[in-house]
Amino acid sequence: MSDTPIYDIENLHLSFPDMAHKPLLGPAPRIEILKGISLTIPRGDVVGIVGGSGSGKSTLGRAMIRLLEPDSGSIRFEGQDITHLGEDALRPLRRRFQMIFQDPMSSLNPRRTVGAIIAGPLRLQGFDRVSQRVDQALDHVGLPRAFRKRYPHELSGGQRQRVGIARAIATEPDFILADEIVSGLDVSSQAQVLNLLEQLVRELGLTLAFISHDLSVIRRLCRHTLVLHLGEVVEYRETAALFEAPQAAYTRELLDAIPLPDLKQVWA
Amino acid sequence: MSFLTIENLNAEVGPAPILRDVSLSVAAGEVRGLVGESGAGKSMIGKAVLGTLPSAIEISSGRIVLEGEDLQAMRPRDRRRVIGAKAALIPQDPLTALNPSRRVGPQITDRLVDILGWTRHDAQTRALELLDEVQIPEPERVMRAYPHELSGGMRQRILIASAFAAEPKLIIADEPTTALDVTVQKQILKLIKQMQARHGTALLFVTHDLGVVSKICQSLTVLYGGKVLEDTRIGDFFARPAHPYSAALLAATPKYTDPAASLTPVPEAVIDGVRAEIEAFDRMHGHV
Amino acid sequence: MADGRSQVKRRAGARLWLSATWLGLLVLGAVFAPLIAPQDPLAQDLFGARLPPFWEAGADAAFPLGSDSLGRDVLSRIIHGARIALGVALIAGTLTCLIGSGLGLIAGYFRGWPDMVISRLVDIWMAFPPVLFAILLIAVLGTGLSSIIIAIVVIDWTRFARVIRAEAMSQGAMDYVASAQVAGRKRFSILLAEILPNVLPTIVVLLTLEMGIAVIVEAILSFVNLSISTDQPTWGSMIAEGRLSIHQAWWVLVFPLVTLFLTVLSFSQLGEGLKDHFDPVLR
Numbered sequence: 001m002s003d004t005p006i007y008d009i010e011n012l013h014l015s016f017p018d019m020a021h022k023p024l025l026g027p028a029p030r031i032e033i034l035k036g037i038s039l040t041i042p043r044g045d046v047v048g049i050v051g052g053s054g055s056g057k058s059t060l061g062r063a064m065i066r067l068l069e070p071d072s073g074s075i076r077f078e079g080q081d082i083t084h085l086g087e088d089a090l091r092p093l094r095r096r097f098q099m100i101f102q103d104p105m106s107s108l109n110p111r112r113t114v115g116a117i118i119a120g121p122l123r124l125q126g127f128d129r130v131s132q133r134v135d136q137a138l139d140h141v142g143l144p145r146a147f148r149k150r151y152p153h154e155l156s157g158g159q160r161q162r163v164g165i166a167r168a169i170a171t172e173p174d175f176i177l178a179d180e181i182v183s184g185l186d187v188s189s190q191a192q193v194l195n196l197l198e199q200l201v202r203e204l205g206l207t208l209a210f211i212s213h214d215l216s217v218i219r220r221l222c223r224h225t226l227v228l229h230l231g232e233v234v235e236y237r238e239t240a241a242l243f244e245a246p247q248a249a250y251t252r253e254l255l256d257a258i259p260l261p262d263l264k265q266v267w268a
Numbered sequence: 269m270s271f272l273t274i275e276n277l278n279a280e281v282g283p284a285p286i287l288r289d290v291s292l293s294v295a296a297g298e299v300r301g302l303v304g305e306s307g308a309g310k311s312m313i314g315k316a317v318l319g320t321l322p323s324a325i326e327i328s329s330g331r332i333v334l335e336g337e338d339l340q341a342m343r344p345r346d347r348r349r350v351i352g353a354k355a356a357l358i359p360q361d362p363l364t365a366l367n368p369s370r371r372v373g374p375q376i377t378d379r380l381v382d383i384l385g386w387t388r389h390d391a392q393t394r395a396l397e398l399l400d401e402v403q404i405p406e407p408e409r410v411m412r413a414y415p416h417e418l419s420g421g422m423r424q425r426i427l428i429a430s431a432f433a434a435e436p437k438l439i440i441a442d443e444p445t446t447a448l449d450v451t452v453q454k455q456i457l458k459l460i461k462q463m464q465a466r467h468g469t470a471l472l473f474v475t476h477d478l479g480v481v482s483k484i485c486q487s488l489t490v491l492y493g494g495k496v497l498e499d500t501r502i503g504d505f506f507a508r509p510a511h512p513y514s515a516a517l518l519a520a521t522p523k524y525t526d527p528a529a530s531l532t533p534v535p536e537a538v539i540d541g542v543r544a545e546i547e548a549f550d551r552m553h554g555h556v
Numbered sequence: 557m558a559d560g561r562s563q564v565k566r567r568a569g570a571r572l573w574l575s576a577t578w579l580g581l582l583v584l585g586a587v588f589a590p591l592i593a594p595q596d597p598l599a600q601d602l603f604g605a606r607l608p609p610f611w612e613a614g615a616d617a618a619f620p621l622g623s624d625s626l627g628r629d630v631l632s633r634i635i636h637g638a639r640i641a642l643g644v645a646l647i648a649g650t651l652t653c654l655i656g657s658g659l660g661l662i663a664g665y666f667r668g669w670p671d672m673v674i675s676r677l678v679d680i681w682m683a684f685p686p687v688l689f690a691i692l693l694i695a696v697l698g699t700g701l702s703s704i705i706i707a708i709v710v711i712d713w714t715r716f717a718r719v720i721r722a723e724a725m726s727q728g729a730m731d732y733v734a735s736a737q738v739a740g741r742k743r744f745s746i747l748l749a750e751i752l753p754n755v756l757p758t759i760v761v762l763l764t765l766e767m768g769i770a771v772i773v774e775a776i777l778s779f780v781n782l783s784i785s786t787d788q789p790t791w792g793s794m795i796a797e798g799r800l801s802i803h804q805a806w807w808v809l810v811f812p813l814v815t816l817f818l819t820v821l822s823f824s825q826l827g828e829g830l831k832d833h834f835d836p837v838l839r
Binding site for chain 3: 041062067087090091092094095097098101102103106107108109110111120121124125164167171233
Binding site for chain 1: 305306377381406413449450451452453454457468476477478479480481482483502503506516517520521523524525532533540
C-alpha cells in the first residue's frame with residue numbers, strides 16, 4: 001500500500017471545444033490544453049505546480065480530482081484508475097481528495113454560515129460527530145469556534161481562505177489540491193496561510209499539490225516542483241535542485257522574471 | 269520641479285475616513301511607489317488625483333496640485349480639462365480597460381482628437397509612433413485589431429502607449445502588472461520604466477508587491493488605513509525601514525533566493541500599533 | 557478602525573414598508589370586500605349617478621369616492637376589483653415563476669441538450685407578438701378568469717426562463733459549485749441546495765414584477781372586454797367605462813387608474829426591497 005503512489009498519471013490529454021471558432025454546422029474545433037502529461041506523486045509529498053497562464057496547471061489539477069474528464073491517458077489514484085469514472089462511482093472517493101480554491105469568496109457559498117460550509121462535505125460523506133469535527137477543523141486552521149455562525153462576507157480574505165482549508169481537511173483526505181490559494185491575499189495573510197499549510201502538512205501527513213505562479217512560495221513549501229509550459233511538462237524535479245540549477249530554458253526565464261524585494265537583483 | 273503635490277488630503281465615506289491627511293509629491297522624472305495592503309487606500313489616492321472617485325467618497329480637505337494648478341480650487345469642468353491634458357492612467361486590468369467592441373486604433377487616438385483637438389491624421393501618425401515605441405510589431409495591423417485578438421501583454425502595451433500619447437506630466441499606474449504572468453510582467457515593467465525615463469514623466473506606481481517596487485521605484489510611500497506611515501527613498505526602505513509596519517511587510521514577503529528564512533506574518537503587535545496611531549489621529553480630528 | 561465599505565449601505569426600509577403596507581391593505585380589502593365595501597358594487601341607482609368624491613360640493617357621504625354613470629359606488633367597485641386583480645397576480649405570477657424559473661435553472665445548470673431544447677423553445681416563443689398571442693389564446697379558450705391566468709403563464713414564462721438561465725449559468729461557474737461537487741454532492745442536489753438560494757433574490761424580484769404585469773394584463777384584457785363577465789367589477793373595466801365619461805365625471809377614471817398604478821409600483825418596489833432585505837451580503 002505504501003509503495004503505491006497517491007497519483008500515477010500517464011500521457012494525459014485534455015481539450016476544450018473552441019466555441020469562438022465553431023463552424024455554423026458541425027462540432028467546434030478543440031483546443032488542446034494538456035498535451036501528454038505524465039507524473040507520479042508519492043504519498044506524503046508536497047508538489048508545486050508552476051507555469052504561466054495557459055500552461056494548463058489549473059486544468060491538470062482539476063483533472064486530478066476529476067472535476068474535468070480527460071480525453072485520453074490515465075489517472076491512477078492509489079492504484080485505482082479514475083480517468084473516466086462516472087460521478088456516482090467517484091462519490092465515495094471524493095472524501096479522499098479535496099480541493100482548496102483560489103478565490104475564497106467565490107468558493108464559499110455566500111448564503112451559508114461557516115459552520116454549514118465545513119459540515120457540508122462531512123454530512124454528504126456520512127461522517128458521524130459532524131459538529132465535533134467542524135470544531136476540530138476550525139481549531140486546526142486557527143479560527144475561533146464562534147466563527148461557525150458567521151457568513152463568508154463577514155470575514156477577511158485570510159480568514160476566508162482558512163475556512164476553505166478547514167473544509168478541505170475536515171474529511172481527513174489523503175490528498176489536497178491547492179489552486180493558487182494565496183495569490184489573492186495580502187502579503188501578511190499570505191504568510192499566515194503558508195505557515196498554516198506547512199504546519200498541517202507536518203501534523204496531518206497530507207499529500208499536497210500546490211498550484212501557483214509564484215516560485216518564491218513554491219520554493220518555501222514544496223519538496224518537488226513541476227514546471228508546465230503550454231500543456232507540457234518542462235521540468236519535474238526536487239525543488240532545491242531545480243532552483244539551484246534549472247535545466248530547462250523556460251524554468252530559467254521564469255526564475256529570472258521574479259521581482260525580488262531586493263535592490264541588488266538587476267534585471268537584464 | 270514637482271508635477272504632483274498632494275497636501276493633507278482627507279476623504280470620507282459618510283462619517284468614516286478613507287484617506288487621513290495624506291501628503292506626497294512626485295517630481296518630474298520620478299517614480300514613486302504607493303504600497304499598502306488591500307483597503308489601505310492606495311488606489312483611492314490615484315482616483316482622487318484623476319477625479320474618478322466613487323460618488324460616495326467625498327474629499328473634505330486638502331490640496332491636489334498638478335503642475336502648479338490646484339485641482340480642488342477649480343470648477344469641475346476646468347478640473348476635468350486640466351486632468352485630461354496633464355495626467356493619464358495605466359489601469360490594472362488590460363482586458364476591461366479596452367472597449368471590446370471597438371478597434372484598438374481609435375481607442376488610442378480618441379483622447380488626442382477629443383481633448384487636445386488634434387486632427388485625425390496627426391493622431392493616427394502619433395499612435396503609430398507610440399505603438400512602435402512600446403515595441404508592438406506591425407503597428408498598422410494592431411491598430412485595426414479588436415482587443416480580444418491580442419494577448420494580455422499586448423493589450424497592456426497598448427494601454428501604456430495610450431497613456432503616454434498626450435505627453436502627460438503625470439501617469440498613475442494602478443497595479444498595472446497584477447493580471448500578468450511573471451515573464452510578461454518583467455517585460456512590461458521594463459517598458460514602463462524605459463518610457464517614463466525617456467519622456468521625463470512623473471509616475472505614481474500603485475502596487476502591493478515590494479518586489480515590483482524594488483525594480484521600478486525611486487521613492488516610496490507606505491500606507492495603512494488611508495494614512496501615510498512612511499515616505500522614503502527606495503534605498504533607505506530596503507536597507508533600514510523606518511516604520512515597524514514597513515519592516516514587518518518586508519519580512520512577510522517571500523524570497524525564493526532565501527527559502528530557509530522563515531516567513532513572518534505581520535505581527536499582531538505591529539498591526540495594533542498602527543491601529544492605535546490611526547485611532548489617535550481620528551480622535552484628534554473628531555472622527556470617533 | 558472603521559472601514560468605509562460598511563458605511564455604503566442601501567436603505568431598503570422605506571420602500572419595502574410603504575409598498576408592503578399598500579399591498580397589505582389591498583389584500584385585506586380583497587379578502588373582506590363584502591364586509592368593508594360601503595355599498596353593493598353592482599347596485600345601480602340612476603338618480604345617484606355621477607356623484608362627485610367627498611370633498612366636492614354635492615357629494616354623498618355614503619359614496620366617498622363618488623359614483624359612476626350608473627350610480628354604482630366607485631370605492632366599493634375598486635375594493636371588489638382588488639379580488640380579481642390580486643387573485644390573478646398571485647396565481648398567474650406564481651405559476652409563471654415556477655414554470656419559468658424551473659426551466660431556466662435546468663437549462664442554465666445542466667447545459668447540454670436540456671439547454672438546447674429549452675433555449676430554442678424560448679427563442680421561438682418570444683418571436684410571437686405577446687398581445688396578439690394573448691388575444692388569440694382568449695379567443696380559443698373563451699373569456700374567464702382561468703383563461704386570463706393561462707394566457708399570462710403561457711406567454712410570460714419565457715421572461716423567467718431567460719433571466720434565470722443566465723443567472724444559473726453564472727452561479728454554476730462559481731467555485732463553490734465545484735467545491736460541492738468535490739464534496740460529493742449530487743448534481744440535482746447542487747442545483748437545489750447551492751444554486752437556487754443564490755438565484756432566489758432574482759426570482760423574487762422577477763416574481764413581484766410579474767405580479768405587477770399580471771395586474772396590468774388583466775386590466776388591459778378587461779379594458780378590451782376580453783376578461784370576465786361584465787357584472788364582476790374589475791379595475792380594467794372601470795377604467796374603460798370611466799374613459800367614456802371623463803369630461804362629466806373624472807373620478808370614475810382616475811381612482812381605479814391611481815389604484816392600478818400604485819399596485820403595480822408597489823409590486824416592483826416590494827421585490828427590490830425584499831431582495832435587499834434578504835441578501836446576507838447587504839444586510
